[in-house]
Amino acid sequence: MIQYIFRRLMYTFPLLLGVNILTFFLFFVVNTPDDMARMQLGQKHVTEQAVSKWKVEHGYDLPLFLNTERGSFNKITETVFYQKSIKLFAFQFGVSDSGRDIGADIKQRMWPSLAIALPSLLLGLLVNIFAALMMVLFRHSYLEFWGVVACVVIMSISALFYIIGGQFLFSKLLKLVPISGFGSGIDALKFLILPIVISVVSGLGSGGRWYRALFIEEVEKDYVITARAKGLSETQTLFRHVLGNAMIPILTGVVVVLPLLFMGSLIMESFFSIPGLGSYTIDAINRQDFAIVRSMVFLGSVLYVIGLLLTDICYTLVDPRVKLL
Amino acid sequence: MIILWTDALIYLLLISVVSIGVLLRNHDGLKRPLKKIAANKSAMVSMIILLLFVAVGLLDSIHFRAEGQRSSGVISVLDYCTQPLWHHTEKTYSAPFSAYLYSKEYITQEGGHQIWAFPRLKFGGSHLTHPELEKTADVLSLLMTGLSKGLILCLGGLGLRGVFRGKKSEQVKHRYRPGFVFITISILILGVAGLIELSMYYHIFGTDKVGEDVFYQTIKSIRTGLVIGSLTTFIMLPLAVIFGILAGFYRGWVDDIIQYIYTTLNAIPSVLLIAASILMVQVYMANHPESFTNLESRSDLRLLFLCLILGVTSWTGLCRMLRAETLKLREMGYVQAAKALGVKPFGILFQHILPNVMHIILIAVVLDFSALVLAEAVLSYINIGVDPSTYSWGNMINGARLEMAREPVVWWPLIAAFVFMFVLVLTANLFADAVRDAFDPRRSQYGQ
Numbered sequence: 001m002i003q004y005i006f007r008r009l010m011y012t013f014p015l016l017l018g019v020n021i022l023t024f025f026l027f028f029v030v031n032t033p034d035d036m037a038r039m040q041l042g043q044k045h046v047t048e049q050a051v052s053k054w055k056v057e058h059g060y061d062l063p064l065f066l067n068t069e070r071g072s073f074n075k076i077t078e079t080v081f082y083q084k085s086i087k088l089f090a091f092q093f094g095v096s097d098s099g100r101d102i103g104a105d106i107k108q109r110m111w112p113s114l115a116i117a118l119p120s121l122l123l124g125l126l127v128n129i130f131a132a133l134m135m136v137l138f139r140h141s142y143l144e145f146w147g148v149v150a151c152v153v154i155m156s157i158s159a160l161f162y163i164i165g166g167q168f169l170f171s172k173l174l175k176l177v178p179i180s181g182f183g184s185g186i187d188a189l190k191f192l193i194l195p196i197v198i199s200v201v202s203g204l205g206s207g208g209r210w211y212r213a214l215f216i217e218e219v220e221k222d223y224v225i226t227a228r229a230k231g232l233s234e235t236q237t238l239f240r241h242v243l244g245n246a247m248i249p250i251l252t253g254v255v256v257v258l259p260l261l262f263m264g265s266l267i268m269e270s271f272f273s274i275p276g277l278g279s280y281t282i283d284a285i286n287r288q289d290f291a292i293v294r295s296m297v298f299l300g301s302v303l304y305v306i307g308l309l310l311t312d313i314c315y316t317l318v319d320p321r322v323k324l325l
Numbered sequence: 326m327i328i329l330w331t332d333a334l335i336y337l338l339l340i341s342v343v344s345i346g347v348l349l350r351n352h353d354g355l356k357r358p359l360k361k362i363a364a365n366k367s368a369m370v371s372m373i374i375l376l377l378f379v380a381v382g383l384l385d386s387i388h389f390r391a392e393g394q395r396s397s398g399v400i401s402v403l404d405y406c407t408q409p410l411w412h413h414t415e416k417t418y419s420a421p422f423s424a425y426l427y428s429k430e431y432i433t434q435e436g437g438h439q440i441w442a443f444p445r446l447k448f449g450g451s452h453l454t455h456p457e458l459e460k461t462a463d464v465l466s467l468l469m470t471g472l473s474k475g476l477i478l479c480l481g482g483l484g485l486r487g488v489f490r491g492k493k494s495e496q497v498k499h500r501y502r503p504g505f506v507f508i509t510i511s512i513l514i515l516g517v518a519g520l521i522e523l524s525m526y527y528h529i530f531g532t533d534k535v536g537e538d539v540f541y542q543t544i545k546s547i548r549t550g551l552v553i554g555s556l557t558t559f560i561m562l563p564l565a566v567i568f569g570i571l572a573g574f575y576r577g578w579v580d581d582i583i584q585y586i587y588t589t590l591n592a593i594p595s596v597l598l599i600a601a602s603i604l605m606v607q608v609y610m611a612n613h614p615e616s617f618t619n620l621e622s623r624s625d626l627r628l629l630f631l632c633l634i635l636g637v638t639s640w641t642g643l644c645r646m647l648r649a650e651t652l653k654l655r656e657m658g659y660v661q662a663a664k665a666l667g668v669k670p671f672g673i674l675f676q677h678i679l680p681n682v683m684h685i686i687l688i689a690v691v692l693d694f695s696a697l698v699l700a701e702a703v704l705s706y707i708n709i710g711v712d713p714s715t716y717s718w719g720n721m722i723n724g725a726r727l728e729m730a731r732e733p734v735v736w737w738p739l740i741a742a743f744v745f746m747f748v749l750v751l752t753a754n755l756f757a758d759a760v761r762d763a764f765d766p767r768r769s770q771y772g773q
Contacts, residue, residue, distance in 0.1 A: 018589035026601055031608045039608045152758070156695065156751035158702050160722050161743045168729055266596055267703060282707055285600045288608075293601055300594035 001316070008312050012305045016089070019301040024085045027294055033060035033080070036290060040097065058097060058291070059083055084294070093295040098287070102295050105280065112182055113264030113276030116192055120199040121261060124207060125254060127200055129243075132211030136219060137238055148209070155205025162202040163271045170194055180273040195272045199265070214249060218242045248319050256311045259303035263296070327399055329625040331552050331632075332386045338559050339383070358763035366505065368759030371752035373509050377517075378547055378749055385548040388621070399621045403548075407541060409525055413448035415536035418728075421737050422464060422527050424450030449528045464523065471522025475515040483507065531737035533724070539738050543745045545716035550749055553632060553701045553711075554694040560636030561693075565643035566686060570678055572644075573651025574670070583648070587641040595638045596704075602634040603709040624712035631704070631711060635697065643689045650682050684764040691757035695750045702746060718742040 037054040038046050055061040062080050087094065093102035135147040171179040177194045218224070219242055227237045264278030273279065277296070284292035349355055362368050385403040392398055404411065418427035425443040433439050445451065453459045486507065520540075523529050530539035572583035590598075606627065654660060655678070663673050704710035705719025706726075713720060721742040728735035 014585070015589055015592055018585065019592055022589065022593070023601065026605055030605050031612070035608050035612045039611055152754050153751065156747055156754050158699055158718075158722075158743060158746055158750075160702055160706060160726075161747075164722075164726055164729065164739065168734075172729070260594070263594065266707060270707070281597065281600070285604065286708055288604060290604065293597065293604065297593055297597045297601055300597055301592040304592045304594065 004316070005309075005313060008309055012309060015305055016298075016301060019298065020085050020088065023294055023297050024081060027290055028080060028084075036060070039288065059094070084291075088295065088298045093299075094291060096284070096291045097289045102292055106277065106295070106299065109275055109277050109280050110262045110264075111276075112188075112274050113269065113278060114261055115188060116195055116268065116272075116274055116276065117261040117264055119192070120196050120203075120265075121254070121257070123196060124200045124203045125250075127204060128207035128211050129250070131204065131208040132215055133238060133243065135208070135212045136215040136242075137234065139216070139219075148212070151205045151208045151212075153205070154201070155209070157202075157205075159202045159267065162198045163267065166194060166198045167271065180271065182272075182274045191272065191274070195268050195274070199268060211246075211250070214246050215242055218246050221245075248315075251318055252311050252314055255314045256304075256307040258310065259306045260300065262303060263300055327388045327390055327621075329386075329388055329622060330629050331556065331625055332388060334556055334559065334629075335383070335386045335552060338555055358760075361763040362759050365759045365762075367755050369506055370509050371755040371759075373506065373513060374748065374752045375756060377513060378752075379551065381544060382548040382551040385545065399619070403544070407544065410538045410541040410544075413528070413538060415446050415449065415528070415532045416444075417532070417534060417536050418735055419446055419449060419528060419532045419536075421529055421531040422450070422460070423531065424453060424456035424460065427735070446528075449532070450526065452526060464527070467522050467526060468519050471519035472515055474522070475511075475518030478518070479511040479514055482511075530741040533721075533738050534728075539721075539741050542716050542721055542738070543718070543741045546718045546721065546742065546745065547749070549628065549711055549715055549717040550698045550701060550746070552628060553635070554697045554753075556629070556632040557635040557639065557697050558690045558693055560633055561640040561643070562686065562690070564636070565640040565647060565689075566679075566682075568640075569644040569647025570651050570674060570682070573648040574655055574674060574678060576652075580648075583644070587644050590638065591641045596707075596709075598638050599631075599634050599704065600707070600709045602637075603631065606630045606634075620714060624715045627712040628715060631701075635700070639693065639697075643686070646685055646689070647682055650685055651678055654678055654681055684766070687764055688757075688761045691753070691760045695753040695757065698746065698750050698753070702742075718746045 033055055034051055037051040037060070041050055041054060052061065060080060062083065084094065091103065093106065096102050096105075131147065135144045138144055167179055170176045171194065177190055180191070182188060182191050215238075219238075223245070224237055224241060227241045228234075232240075262277065263281075264274075264276040266278045266282055268274070269276045269278035270282045281293065281296050283289075284296070381403065384406065385401045387402045388399050389401075390398055391400050391405070416426060419425065420427065424446055426446060428443075429441055430444050431439045432442055432444050445456075450456050450460060450463075453463060520529065524538075524540055528538050528540065530543065533539055533542065568583045568587070572580040610623070610627070660673060660677050663677055668676070701710055701717060702719035702722055705717055706723045708723075710719050711717045721738050725735065725738035725742070729739070
């Protein structure tokens, strides 16, 4: 088991290196640091001095891969690639283009993101599974037909509509919850309810369909027929046997996104002005702060890879049929 | 005549789809699934509505130079057809079917004294002398005119159809009975005719902040949505198909490398990858202004880049599916037999593997389309979508969302964009479901 996990861990390293090189290529080779400096300083009438001053201030004045002016080991360390890209592996994100410490910002902002993303995920999962089970329980009936129709309609509506409409209805007209913002402790609850409800509703369409397809595939298997034959009611078969067996794909699907919850949701956080990592990223994109976007790309990939690792471990724990190679 | 990049690609796509259709028209394996789709009523209704959207998008993809029109002087055939819509610009917001402006102004009356009131619109309802009294009757009569024009068209179509049918069926009664498809088309024609008639005299979806007709904007946005949905798959398909099949067929180090590439790309959250790429494109465009001389080609290239980036980020899912399917297929008896008979690997790939994964490709393409249309709106909202000067539903939503805080609420640009987007995505979803049910061998018994 330990050996297996260790081997999976080793496999993640080339992956992250690939991500790292790809982002480095995207951010520094497609456009040179000079281009970035000109963009940041405004397009017209930028003097050479201003460009080089900006580069020195932000640490982009070093050569990209190899610093021939330095001796021995420093040839590699005193480069943009080492300073800006390799250091990400140690979670040293450096400072943003506006001069703030990115690492500290991330530590502070990941908790509000989690506070909105985790309940959305869990509640959404519960609602989706329940809706799907109901559709399967009453299959070949009008309930299923209209359930499927409702799912298609729900998934055809833009997520932006749910957010704008929800804010307008519940916050502006009914004044049930504040339009946007965030508080600390129990105070945060009233800010969180609406975004959570909206994300559950907007995910119900595709989620409900997905789980329904999953359950229907299970229902046609042999063990269900056995369960019915030994006299179990349809509800008992569905909730005990089908749900139990379908839990494996459901769980593994959830585990892979669990670490990514820290990243938050871009549009939700920006609409409800929740100070999480999602709105942090959006702000960085709008301000064209490359340092932050680069850090978030790397952080996101690390979290995804952790998710993959957790999924592998989960498989071995949940499904006794999976043997460790 | 000016050919923009996306125009050329759209027509290239159209030509290739049509020629594939012609090539495969007598293919036996396609008859059953196509019959199944034709029997599915919701799929047929969806397809007809989708075809209307496609027609609008295609008309909007032929650009030519017309001096004196517009600042840039480049207009499309659709612009040419809808000239009254974009000539009728007002000062600022006005509600749908309103004859008055949204905000009050000082109006100088004949006597020379000024009053503080809602001014009349320059074009919307300007043919009325007393809008309060006449408007309802006028709207109804215009609607009737439009509907009757549409009805004449439909009846003419029915007659023509009957004449052509005459060769096949003998009974006159059968010949002139409208079928299901015909009724759908007729309803669509009636609706479009009514809308056209009304939009000549009113702003049926109101006007936006700078007084531009919202109905015109929503129609123009159709092209953007279609381009994003179709060109992205056009870019994604070769990557996914070639890599997926090669990985599954050759296994070994080829498989390892391809798996590594797509896992790496998958590891990066796609929104962030898109954001990073679009930022880089922006920097590139800002530093090379000489390559992007006019507004049209600039926003067009940005649209193309967006499709490219979306394509690069979205091929991994299909690639993985194709790899798994090819792994299964290569152990099949007929592939083994072909190998034993000495067929070259490329022969096996094209003759035996590719035709047998076609249903997966087709299903993935139609399923992706609606997701891409929805994604465009979200990306444009975070400013990493299409150029702000391009007409798109995302840009309309982005521009209008702050107006919900106004009093009275400016709701029409939002609702118009959402309704059009909803119709396109819903029909695409329904059609995609029908295609999946028809082509997926596993779904042949359950479901429909």
